[in-house]
Amino acid sequence: MSDHAGTVLGIDIGGTKMAAALVSADGRIVTADRIPTPTGDADQVFAALAELIGRVLSEAGLAAAGSAVAGALAAGSAGIGPLAVGIGSAGPLDQERGLVSPVNIAGWRNFPLVDRVRELVGDVPVTLGVDGHCFALGEFWTGAGRDVSSLLGIVVSTGVGAGIVVDGKPMIGQSGNAAHLGHVVVDLDGEACACGSYGCVETYASGPRMVARAKRRGWRSTEDVDAAVLSADAAAGDEIALAVFDDGAQALAAGIVATAVTVDLTTVVIGGGVAKAGPVLFDPVQRWVKRLAQLPFVADLTVEPAQLDNAGLIGAARLGWDLLPPASTAHRSGSASG
Known part of the structure; x- marks a missing residue:
């Protein structure tokens, strides 16, 4: 065979x-x-x-x-x-x-x-x-979540997708679109989102939106650059790049904590192209999560990188x-x- x-x-x-x-x-x-x-x-x-x-x-x-x-x-x-x-x-x-x-x-x-x-x-x-559901299920099955029963998986790339596994089962929702964390509104006065709303997580944390925001603040404004260049500059200490990553991290953390207190889980796994920035993204995300997650049942909320390519x-x-x-x-x- x-x-x-x-x-x-x-x-x-x-x-x-x-x-x-x-x-x-x-x-x-x-x-x-x-x-x-x-x-x-x-x-x-x-x-x-x-x-x-x-x-x-x-x-x-x-x-x-x-x-x-x-x-x-x-x-x-x-x-x-x-x-x-x-x-x-x-x-x-x-x-x-x-x-x-x-x-x-x-x-x-x-x-x-x-x-x-x-x-x-x-x-x-x-x-x-x-x-996003498939990303979360993959990490739950053989990746960073294989030793837990429930997790929130997030993909930060050209957009922000997510999926939730609860007690070993993916949370699908009535139409199959549960856990659209990228379109959780975190700023009522925020920028217009492609979904038609305003101030969504994705408008702050996606790669293209972070690059656009950095350029408006004067970062490499005349160059053809992407989120990988932005993250490299942030790692090198560029103040604008660091500030934009902090904005994106705050939005992600707000979406993470809102999801965690709704679903009652404590494990978060983040992957995607922007997540390859490493500590430039994860350090401020963890800092903001710690600040925002004040209820006792999410006090131990952990955020870690995906393990699977x-x-x-x-x-x-x-x-x-x-x-x-x-x-x-x-x-x-x-x-x-x-």
Whole structure:
């Protein structure tokens, strides 16, 4: 039997990249690939995703190298393809109907992602979750949260996404969009957000918003720079960069504490591109959390970096594993279910 048999296909879709991987029952990535998220209309974006899926299956030896997607998935129908498919997508989404409308993928509005993927994979279960949920579930399963029962996972990147696992189960919500921490309002007089509201966490803590705020204050205002450059300057002691990171950290901390006192949890894991800034982000976040978390049941609230590079992929695959009967997952670690 192929080493890749008995795996679930995880798919992670964001505004910057699309990734796919075959993941074993113990959360190990067997083979993976990624592409930049293309621009274009709905079908052009999906065609790129379909090609990526086919390539991952081919790389795993589930179809002849270079074969068409249809050929790769036909191999799956012969019993050597993925057992299920879990998809994590930027939101918002309609989980019940399998529709996605990612803010940062203009071509997809009420796009029937689950049905389109199901057309590719044939007669295997397919499920969908918000990318932040998948990040949290991945870290809970095999990452920084594997020794706790509940956690809040946050992705700080071009936006701010989040997911919550409570007593081993992802908190999904009525529509599948629970834990949109990036759109918790922390400043009633704040800047307009892409969601239509004002003063959201994302307007202060996302990478592009921090860069824009720093430029308005005179930091490298004529240069083409990104959050990585901003964090490097902050680490070197640049006062504007440090002040902007402190603003972002305060907003994140406010969202974290609001979530913690609502859900009653004490473990927070932060990942994403901006989190790679390290102490430049985590030191002020921890300082603000300590200042804001005054109720006794959140007094021990901890914030730590993510441990996984592919938490979203692993969490998406976990959603797929949780669709399968216990006999298929008897040796799987953890106890979450979707």
